Amino acid sequence: MINSNNKLGKSGAFASLFLLFALLIFPAVSLAAVDADALLKQARDALTIGQIDQAQSLFNQVPAPGPDGDDGQFVYSRMQLARISYSMKDPGKAREYAEQVVVVYPDNVEAKNFLTSLDRETKPEWQKTLEDCKRFMPNLLKGASMTLLLVFFTMIVSPIGGLFIALGKISRMQPFMAISWFTIWFFRGTPLLLQLFFIYYGLPAIGITLSPLAAALIGLGINYSAYLAEIIRAGIESIDDGQTEAAKALGMTYSQTMRRVIIPQTYKRIIPPIANEFIALIKDTALVSTIAMVELMRAADQMFNAYFNVTVLVMAAVIYLIFTSVFTFIFEKIEYKVGVYERR
Amino acid sequence: METILELKKVVKKFGSLTAVNSIDLKITRGEKVVIVGPSGSGKSTLLRTMNFLETIDSGEIHFEGNPCGYIYKDGNPVLDCQKNLCALRSEIGMVFQQFNLFPHMTVLQNVMEGQVTVLGKSKEEAREVALQMLEKVGLSDRATVYPVTLSGGQKQRVAIARALAMKPKMMLFDEPTSALDPELVGEVFDTIRSLADDGMTMVIVTHNMGFAREVADTVIFMETGDFIAKGTPGEFFSAETQHPRIKEFMDKLL
Numbered sequence: 001m002i003n004s005n006n007k008l009g010k011s012g013a014f015a016s017l018f019l020l021f022a023l024l025i026f027p028a029v030s031l032a033a034v035d036a037d038a039l040l041k042q043a044r045d046a047l048t049i050g051q052i053d054q055a056q057s058l059f060n061q062v063p064a065p066g067p068d069g070d071d072g073q074f075v076y077s078r079m080q081l082a083r084i085s086y087s088m089k090d091p092g093k094a095r096e097y098a099e100q101v102v103v104v105y106p107d108n109v110e111a112k113n114f115l116t117s118l119d120r121e122t123k124p125e126w127q128k129t130l131e132d133c134k135r136f137m138p139n140l141l142k143g144a145s146m147t148l149l150l151v152f153f154t155m156i157v158s159p160i161g162g163l164f165i166a167l168g169k170i171s172r173m174q175p176f177m178a179i180s181w182f183t184i185w186f187f188r189g190t191p192l193l194l195q196l197f198f199i200y201y202g203l204p205a206i207g208i209t210l211s212p213l214a215a216a217l218i219g220l221g222i223n224y225s226a227y228l229a230e231i232i233r234a235g236i237e238s239i240d241d242g243q244t245e246a247a248k249a250l251g252m253t254y255s256q257t258m259r260r261v262i263i264p265q266t267y268k269r270i271i272p273p274i275a276n277e278f279i280a281l282i283k284d285t286a287l288v289s290t291i292a293m294v295e296l297m298r299a300a301d302q303m304f305n306a307y308f309n310v311t312v313l314v315m316a317a318v319i320y321l322i323f324t325s326v327f328t329f330i331f332e333k334i335e336y337k338v339g340v341y342e343r344r
Numbered sequence: 345m346e347t348i349l350e351l352k353k354v355v356k357k358f359g360s361l362t363a364v365n366s367i368d369l370k371i372t373r374g375e376k377v378v379i380v381g382p383s384g385s386g387k388s389t390l391l392r393t394m395n396f397l398e399t400i401d402s403g404e405i406h407f408e409g410n411p412c413g414y415i416y417k418d419g420n421p422v423l424d425c426q427k428n429l430c431a432l433r434s435e436i437g438m439v440f441q442q443f444n445l446f447p448h449m450t451v452l453q454n455v456m457e458g459q460v461t462v463l464g465k466s467k468e469e470a471r472e473v474a475l476q477m478l479e480k481v482g483l484s485d486r487a488t489v490y491p492v493t494l495s496g497g498q499k500q501r502v503a504i505a506r507a508l509a510m511k512p513k514m515m516l517f518d519e520p521t522s523a524l525d526p527e528l529v530g531e532v533f534d535t536i537r538s539l540a541d542d543g544m545t546m547v548i549v550t551h552n553m554g555f556a557r558e559v560a561d562t563v564i565f566m567e568t569g570d571f572i573a574k575g576t577p578g579e580f581f582s583a584e585t586q587h588p589r590i591k592e593f594m595d596k597l598l
Contacts, residue, residue, distance in 0.1 A: 245397055246444035246503075250458035250510060251434025253426055260461055264448050341448045341490040 036062045036073035043077070056084060064104060075101050079110060091122055132311040136303055140312070143299025144319050150285045150295065151323070154220045155278055159232070161225030166233035167258070180229065187226035193287050195219050200291040216288035224281060231273045235266030267338040275331035282323050296320065345372035347409065348514055348545055349394060354403035356389055363389040365569035366403070371514070376540050377547045378556040381566035382593060387549045390566065391516050394547065395436045399423050407432060408513075434462050437507030441519040443499040445491040451478065451502050452487040455509045463510065470509075477505035481535050497528030501535050514545035521552060533559075553594060557581055565590050 043058035062077035082097035095118055101111035120128060168180030187195065200215035210218070239262050247257040289298035300316035303309070349371045356364035363386040371377055379387040392398040393405070396413045400421055404411050412432055414421035423429065446454050455474035459465045465473075478484040481501035491499055500520055507515060517536065521529040533555050540546060540559050550556060556563050556577065563580040565573040565587065573580065573587040580586065 240442075240444075242440060242442050242444035243446065246438075246440060246446070248397060249395055249433055249436075249438035249440075250506070251430040251432075251462040252458070253430055256461050260457065261446055265446075342492060344493050 036070065036077075040073055040077060043080070052084065052088075056081060059084075064100075075105065075108060075110070079114065082111075082114060086118070091118055094118060129311055132309055133315060136300075136309075136312045136315055139299045139303060140296065140315055140319060143294055143296040144323075146293065146295040147282070147285045147297075147323070150216060150220060150288065151278075151282055153217050154224050154281055157217075157221040158224035158228050159274070161221060162228030162232050163263075165225055165229035166236060169229065169233055170236060183222070184226045184229055187223050188230070192219065192223050192284060193290060195223055196287060196291050212288070212292045215291055216285075216293050220281070220285070220288070224277065227277050228274060231270050231277070232266065235270035236262055238269055239265050268335065268342065271331060271335045271338060275328065275335070278327060278331070279324050282327065283320065345374070347371065348373045348375075348407070350406040351390075351393070352404040352406070354390075354393055354405065355401045356386075356393055356398055357401050362569050364393065364400075367569075367571065369564075369571075371545065371547065373545055374543045375545055376559055376561045377564065378560035378562070379547065379549045379564045379566055380551065380553065380556055380593075381564075381572075385567045386569040387566045388518050391518050391547060391549050394516055395433050395438055396423065396429050397438075407435075430462065434458070434510055435513045437510060437512035437515040439500065439503050439507055439515065439517045439520050441522050443491075443496070443503045443523070445499055445502055445506070447491050450488055450490055451483065451494070454491065454502060455506045458506065458510050473509050474505070477509045478502070480508065480538075481505045482531075495528060496524045497531045500524065500532045504532075504535055504539070508539075514547070515539065517546065517548040517550070519549050519551070521550065521555075551597070553581075553597065565593070 039058050039062050043055045046052075046055035046058060059077040059081045062073050065074045078097045078101045082094040082101075085091075085093035085097060095115065098111045098114045098118070101108050102115070105111070120131070123131075165180045165183055168176035169184070171177060196215065196219040199219050200210060200212060203210060203215075236258075243261050243265065244257055247261045252260065285295055286297035289295060289301065294302070296316055296319060300312050303312045347370050349369075351367055351369040354364055354367045354369075355362065365386070367390060369377075379390065381387050389398055393400050396405075400414070402419075402421060404421075405413050407413075413424055413429060415424055416422070446457065449457060452471065452474055455477055456467065456470040459470035459473060460467060475484055475487065478487055481504055483498060483501055483505065486494065486498065486502075491502065494502065504520075520536065521532050524532065529552070533552070536546070536548070536555075537559055548556075548559070557580075558577075560577050563575060563577055564571055565580070567589065572589050575585070580590070
């Protein structure tokens with residue numbers, strides 16, 4: 001062994017000289033890189049067998065990059081250290097390591113994201129929730145404004161459509177009766193969801209292609225017209241025949257009688273059930289999310305799937321509740337106003 | 345005297361029940377006709393045929409000398425077009441047992457409504473006429489209230505004002521006091537009486553024999569769709585000339 005050592009000694013010394021020479025030629029960085037790779041490998045090995053202290057000290061030995069940078073070893077090592085410190089419940093230390101990276105590379109995305117989420121983690125719950133709200137609000141409001149558009153449109157269109165369907169149903173003219181009967185029978189008798197699918201996905205088969213918004217407006221408009229038609233019809237039929245007779249005896253035509261005498265008297269009776277339908281409408285607009293419309297529910301769902309954060313669902317619920325409360329309040333006011341003649 | 349409304353062989357059936365059985369009746373301008381009779385005798389139905397609220401099954405109705413309200417297909421009457429009917433009805437005022445005021449309009453609006461909607465008058469003009477009519481029935485101080493706040497007698501007087509505001513050529517009263525408390529009957533009869541004094545042509549269906557006697561030019565007793573008796577109040581109520589059925593009916597009333 002000693003002999004051979006001696007033998008090798010000479011050639012070893014030669015080799016050492018060669019190595020020294022090589023090192024002089026190769027840039028110092030290159031040497032450091034080779035060194036760093038080895039360190040990282042050792043450190044990872046130490047991590048796999050659970051020697052965390054060892055791993056930390058090895059990562060720590062990875063030097064800061066020279067003026068020409070390195071191949072990412074420094075960033076890797078410091079971020080590993082930051083994560084280890086964080087998992088050892090030492091966010092202060094973790095921040096130090098991440099900041100080391102930012103000092104060298106101010107634009108490093110990984111380190112910056114780490115610091116941001118570290119900031120989040122160390123904040124109190126309420127502040128985190130507030131930030132969630134701020135983050136989700138713009139999209140939710142965009143969705144909510146679409147929901148409001150759908151609701152307002154349907155609230156304007158469906159009483160008019162409903163009135164005509166109702167008048168058709170109580171008329172004595174066969175074709176009008178038939179159309180009204182069919183509309184109510186079909187659109188009250190099938191799910192709104194299915195009607196929306198039919199209008200959006202089914203109509204293109206016969207050459208009618210609609211935008212999601214148009215399909216949603218048509219679907220909601222017709223469906224709610226069919227529901228309101230029955231309420232309006234019941235309202236009209238609940239008015240005493242004496243009213244029609246008195247109007248007739250004055251010489252009023254059918255349409256004058258309806259417009260001036262009968263329909264105004266139905267308001268008080270039909271507004272509570274219509275308000276009920278409109279409250280249901282606010283929530284039914286969520287169904288149009290199935291035909292590629294981004295309204296409140298869809299916006300909330302998208303963000304929930306992206307962040308898996310329940311806050312966004314709670315926010316959506318609150319917005320729906322605000323809508324229904326405001327509309328309930330408005331309808332109560334209207335109901336009071338149209339019934340004023342019944343109070344002594 | 346000039347005939348304003350004439351019924352010729354008017355028949356009205358409800359299913360198998362004949363409510364009006366081939367009635368002939370001439371009403372001259374300014375005449376006050378009172379129709380009495382038991383419930384279900386067809387008197388209200390007869391009155392309602394006069395402004396086409398009931399569609400007759402056969403016969404003719406002439407207004408101011410012209411057949412009207414119906415066109416005849418194979419000799420059967422079919423209601424005329426809405427335009428003609430409305431024009432006719434606007435010339436014949438009607439007052440109902442249940443008042444049928446429009447509850448969603450104030451008293452003034454009730455009296456203006458027909459003038460504006462049917463006659464096409466301006467609101468200012470209609471308001472002026474309406475206030476005159478309310479004055480006439482003694483209710484100008486209640487012009488701005490809703491009917492719900494009125495007593496039955498006041499409601500009926502507003503209903504009379506509403507009909508009068510159309511400046512009708514004749515008035516139909518369908519049991520105008522039957523839905524009223526007894527103490528409110530007087531004010532409504534006073535109003536009708538003052539109309540009678542103005543020379544308004546009137547057909548009144550009532551159960552009130554006293555009023556019939558007082559106001560009528562002609563009293564008609566009707567039962568099961570037929571005229572049992574018809575005559576002046578003198579003939580009608582005097583013991584010698586009275587029909588035995590009328591005597592029986594009047595005894596029951598007391």
